[in-house]
Amino acid sequence: MAGNDQRRGAVRKTNKKGATKGSGGQVRRSLQGKGPTPKAEDREYHAKFRAKKLAERRAQGRHEKEQDEFVVGRNPVVECLHAKVPATALYIAEGTAKDDRLSEAVYLAHNRAIPVIEKAKHEMDRLTGNMMHQGIGLVVEPYKYATVDDLIDRVNESGEPGMIVMLDNITDPRNLGAVIRSVAAFGGHGVIIPERRSASVTAVTWRTSAGTAARLPVAREVNLVRTLKRLQQAGYQVVGLDAGGDHTLDTYDGTDPVVIVVGSEGKGISRLVGETCDTIMSIPTEKWVESLNASVAAGVVLSEFARQRRTSN
Template sequence: MSGNSKNRPGIRKTNKKGAVKGSGGARRRGLRGKGPTPKAEDRVYHAAHKRKLERQRRDQGRHDRSASTELVVGRNPVIECLHARVPATALYIAQGTRNDDRLTEAVQLAHSRSIPLIEVPRIELDSMTGNGLHQGVGLQIPPFEYADVFDLIGTVADSKEQGMIVVLDNITDPRNLGAVIRSTAAFGGQGVVIPERRSASVTAVAWRTSAGTAARLPVAKATNITRTLKEFQQNGYQVVGLDAGGDTTYDSYDGTGPVVIVVGSEGKGLSRLVRETCDVLVSVPTTSWVESLNASVAAGVVLSEFSRQRRAAGVKPSES
């Protein structure tokens, strides 16, 4: 009887598992193409792939070396650096380079300082320098080791000397930097401070201009010149800014005490915040038709005067 049936309407029983129809897309995926054949250098099992990896390794090595070292090229510049005892890690000579007196001198100077001589194919030296104007020779110079401003202040305090530090503001010419380093060392200063950004660094050009004094005089980098000047003031220094419209002339200022001499760029001078931080602005008098002095010359003049004042007052000069 229908009323006694055990089959309930709307319920369908089946013993099948999975999809009732089709392959679930498996056949379609199997028929799909695999795309274009990869290049030989992109196939890991191919010899071209190994050559590609080797090229990348060499290029990366050149990039790392260029980021951390400097290559001075040209026979005269190389000889100047060697005479100035600029620290160097290698002297590169291109294969087939014609020998002359300058190349012989460079090799002899490098040999006397135990600097390794490395002979490389000319095309490799072209790649290292970015051009073919190297005259077959290049001197590799390691990055300069900068001092810390706080260590510089502490070292001067421990020496019991009257500190004389030069701070450069917006000096972008490495030759000016090298000349200031040389003058600071010559007139008994204890160090030079430069900004981390928008400033010349101690490159081979600065090394040559400093005539090797950069090897003995500390050069520190500061992230913020204004804060650095305030740090010097808190440690008993007078901050003297060089400015054409100064409050007094450099020879009327008493420079026998701890002093920081701030030098701005020849064009822009001192930046606004640095100028406002200075305790006094002094000028270097010149004849009326001369507009301004080169920054390194102005620094040398003031350093010379302060050094004279200290000798006259019996202040012992620095032996840095």
């Protein structure tokens, strides 16, 4: 009945819901921008976020592994001890048959105050990742890399024409170790590797190099093109190895300061590095042989250049 809402206790009834005027700013706020959308890898609910975290954990695991590297095998261990590779412990498997190399390793370790620790064979297998350790393993400290300027200084101090090998797209540490050994054997002065997407000096490298990595500096540089230009400014000729090269090893004079650039067997030298080379050179081989392994190719060229330098003196 009209007017009933005037009596005491009465309540006006209405069909309206919520505020009678306006929206309290809710519509205006809903129309405002929320800023740029975060990248997929930064959104916790996204699969790329989980993939990024997994990659970080794996990278951390690799980093930790690099802090505790093993060189295994009697000859490599003795070579490393003779070369005074920084080491923290020498492990010997219990029950290992003794010979001259094992006795020599223990003697050298004692002389350098390196702890000699006996381990059960199964524990030795676990520590070395089931590698063929021959009952002996040397724990080496992380490798201390040089720089390209260190290599240039080393050559200047020697008074010899420099001979340096640069590796491009080489990801196998055994190839790196073999190249280091060849460079040392043929009187080279150092090896250069890129900081990313490359094999580094690990226990596998130490073993393959038979300890020569302790005596031959390995430089790790961020930008190979910039590094080559630095060497060119210092008077080096840069020779890239490629099967389709304009020059051959038979005719090239390797007696002057030289940088030998070696690419992987599959990818070869990267485009920008190849464009920076002064010469692209091929190694004469039988036509039906498609290509040489990187460490073999480097060894062939180093051997020839070393021969030329011996005969020119």
